[in-house]
Amino acid sequence: MRTRLSLSVRGKRLLRELRRLRDERQMSPEDVAGQLGWHKTKLYRIERGESRLILDDLDELLELYGVRSPERESLFKLGKDAWKRGWWLAYRDLYQGESFFVMENDAAKISVFATNLLPGLLQTEEYAREVIRVMVPGATSDELARQVAARIERQGVLSRPTPPQFLAVLDEASLTRPVSSKDVHDAQLRALIELGKRPDITIQVVPLHAGVYMGLWGQFTIFEFPDEEDAPVAYQEGLFGDVYVEDSDDLARYKLAASKTRDVALSPADSLALIEKLSKESR
Known part of the structure; x- marks a missing residue:
């Protein structure tokens, strides 16, 4: 089975x-x-994201399709x-x-x-180090240091001139x-307070007195993209690997869990x- 590029x-x-x-242009890949x-099969692989499209090949395609400026420059x-790396x-x-990381x-x-741990994008370096040390018990000291460095570098997405909107719904536990x-x-708590004051970051907490709610099925993330044609993707991490959900019916369950969780959050x-x-x- 071919593996699609990220x-x-x-x-x-x-x-x-x-x-x-x-x-x-009513043309088949053949x-x-x-x-x-x-x-x-080359165009099939390119259009399915199974082969990298080099710029020379892109140039040939645009020439064949008769694409001119400014659309050509945009593509x-x-x-x-x-x-891009x-x-x-x-x-x-x-x-x-x-x-x-791409998403x-x-x-x-x-x-x-x-529901269990604070999101990586909100963790302080010291908090992240302790969490990774416990959750990845076999990591060497070098691997631990690099995983912490990667987590901190991830947080750069929130420091861009135009960062994404970030919503974190946390369990009080x-x-x-x-x-x-x-x-x-x-x-870590004081860092959350400062982050929660930013206009691009929203933090909500589900209090313990809310009892059982749908979000307790497990921690998950929903990514939404700038282009409306790019459907949202739900992501859930587990012991046996990562799950990415794009099917509309399956995604609807994550959206329902998200909505129900926000309903009981402060x-x-x-x-x-x-x-x-x-x-x-x-203190």
Whole structure:
């Protein structure tokens, strides 16, 4: 079975546009391959994201399809950005694939529903180090240091000039569960308070008195993208690997869990007040 490349949102958009251009010209992949002297399966692999599209091949396709400026320049820019090397490639030996990092990097909105531990994008370095040490018991000291470095580098997505909208819905238990020392725990709570004041970050807390709610099925993330044609993707991490959900029916269950979880969460203002209260109590 072929493995699809971890395309960025720009890469997926480019492939959609190339398929549209071919369909408008009523050409089959075999027609295109014959006129360009390509193997008959080459365009199939490119359009399915199974083969990397180099710029020379893109140039040939656009010439065949008769695409002129300014659309040509726009598609070339997509082609240059589609498979751009991300910072995460320096850590690829630590993780299975890069799809998560690609989606997190390209998303316009990231919604995390965290019932057990605080989301990685909100963790302080000390909190992250302790969590990774416990959750990855076989990691060497070097691997631990690199995993912490990768987690902190991930947080750069929230420091961009135009960052994605970030929503974190936390369970109160994740705020009260001791992690390392009291100093580390309190520093993490105070960091949450400061992050929650930013206009691009929304933090809500489900209080313990809310009882059982749908989000307790497990921690998950929903990525939404700038282009309406790029459907949202739900992500859930587990002991036996990562799950990415794009099917509309399956995605609807995650959206329902998200909605039900927010229904029982405190407002952002009340949530920050609760975190401030917990911070004072932890000192």
